[in-house]
Amino acid sequence: MDSVTRRTFMAATAAGGAAAHAAVEKPAVLGGNKVRTKGWPKWPVFDKREEDSVRNTLLSGNWFRGNGKNVAAFEAQYAQLTGSKGCLATANGTSALITSLGALGVGAGDEVIVPPYTFVATINVVLMMNAMPVFVDTDPETFQIDAKKIEAAITDRTTCIMPVHLGGSSADLDAILKIAAKRNIPVLEDACQAHLGEWRGKKVGTWGAAGCFSFQASKNLNSGEGGAILTQSDDLLEKAYAFHNNSRGRKNTGYDFAYVARGANLRMTEFQGGLLLAQMTRLEEQSKRREQNAAYLTSLLKEIPGVMPAKMYDGCTRNAYHLYMFRYDREKFGGLDRSKFLKAMSAEGIPCSPGYGPLNKEPFLKHTLQTRGYQRIYSQKEIGRWEERSRCPQNDKLCTEAVWLTQNMLIGERSDMDQIAEAVRKIHAHAAALMRA
Numbered sequence: 001m002d003s004v005t006r007r008t009f010m011a012a013t014a015a016g017g018a019a020a021h022a023a024v025e026k027p028a029v030l031g032g033n034k035v036r037t038k039g040w041p042k043w044p045v046f047d048k049r050e051e052d053s054v055r056n057t058l059l060s061g062n063w064f065r066g067n068g069k070n071v072a073a074f075e076a077q078y079a080q081l082t083g084s085k086g087c088l089a090t091a092n093g094t095s096a097l098i099t100s101l102g103a104l105g106v107g108a109g110d111e112v113i114v115p116p117y118t119f120v121a122t123i124n125v126v127l128m129m130n131a132m133p134v135f136v137d138t139d140p141e142t143f144q145i146d147a148k149k150i151e152a153a154i155t156d157r158t159t160c161i162m163p164v165h166l167g168g169s170s171a172d173l174d175a176i177l178k179i180a181a182k183r184n185i186p187v188l189e190d191a192c193q194a195h196l197g198e199w200r201g202k203k204v205g206t207w208g209a210a211g212c213f214s215f216q217a218s219k220n221l222n223s224g225e226g227g228a229i230l231t232q233s234d235d236l237l238e239k240a241y242a243f244h245n246n247s248r249g250r251k252n253t254g255y256d257f258a259y260v261a262r263g264a265n266l267r268m269t270e271f272q273g274g275l276l277l278a279q280m281t282r283l284e285e286q287s288k289r290r291e292q293n294a295a296y297l298t299s300l301l302k303e304i305p306g307v308m309p310a311k312m313y314d315g316c317t318r319n320a321y322h323l324y325m326f327r328y329d330r331e332k333f334g335g336l337d338r339s340k341f342l343k344a345m346s347a348e349g350i351p352c353s354p355g356y357g358p359l360n361k362e363p364f365l366k367h368t369l370q371t372r373g374y375q376r377i378y379s380q381k382e383i384g385r386w387e388e389r390s391r392c393p394q395n396d397k398l399c400t401e402a403v404w405l406t407q408n409m410l411i412g413e414r415s416d417m418d419q420i421a422e423a424v425r426k427i428h429a430h431a432a433a434l435m436r437a
């Protein structure tokens, strides 16, 4: 036990007296007072800027990107903000990923390297293109794809590596880009949770062949639904444009029906574009606040035995903190189940989530690979081998230990972080009593 840990422990276990730490109070689930009675910062944040934007778009009658200016202005501003050459807005993050895979020519019979610890859309888009998602285990220290295990998963069918910058931190881009260059396979960054995140001082989403973002309601930049693709390639940008515009290239408007390649309508509306322009006026300030609060919270939580905040790779120079994630070691909490820990935290006024389950084990994946179409493309032997290749034991364990806090909890005051840590310390101090409850 180091001195700070001992201090925390002593404070948490000292009984009675004026100097008694707040943590000696009974946990709220056992009838004590809650650490926090007020709510958390509301999300989304908006004011007259958003109100004016929606009204102006409405009154203009230009609701479609073909006759308005908002979406084009958003693309220009987001490209500038991220230091990207090109940007294409899309209906949502899922369609940004599908469009990118389409523009990269990923399709039936291909394999795409993915992490198992992500939102289901990362996997679904691979299946939508009739390709096979191949899972590479998670690095439990960082919650990101374990880049050291990627090369062994590559075959002659691998046509894309899709790291996710999970929670707003970054995957190990140095290692991933090196393998990708060596094997000549494009990298598609799923940066749907990592707005303004950086790797070695340069924005995530600008390192790979393309990078995708989501502006869905829970995300750090929000237009209800929305998405964007960043790319440094003019050729890929034009392919993506045609893909998301019903196979029609950029100059093809009105009744000029000339088609480039297959596609769909995955366009962003002018309402979304206008909302994003307004929301972007706050993004930098909110991101700074999340970063500062998260750093402070980490300094408090890492002193509590059994709480291990997600680490960042050296190259991660800015974490967007879409999620604040840590691992919970029940052994250090006297064997108290994670579910009981989460319940006790929630009772203290600190809502936490257990996060994702192991996606690679989802029955729907196997069912999809057993469909008629997949069976025409992949042999039974390959599908059987897929199950074996997709084992991710580190991720299985992580899924039983993870605890998440959401990004809106990080945009408030520094004292909010003190309360989060206080609740954890209180539960730690009373773990034995909570076990019996």
Ligand SMILES: *Cc1c(COP(=O)(O)O)cnc(C)c1O
Pocket (backbone or CB within 6 Å): 092, 093, 094, 095, 118, 119, 121, 122, 164, 190, 192, 193, 213, 214, 215, 216, 225, 226, 227
């Ligand atoms: C949100 C998200 C997506 C999908 O974005 P939508 O806008 O909801 O379609 C994809 N990948 C990750 C990692 C996400 O968090």
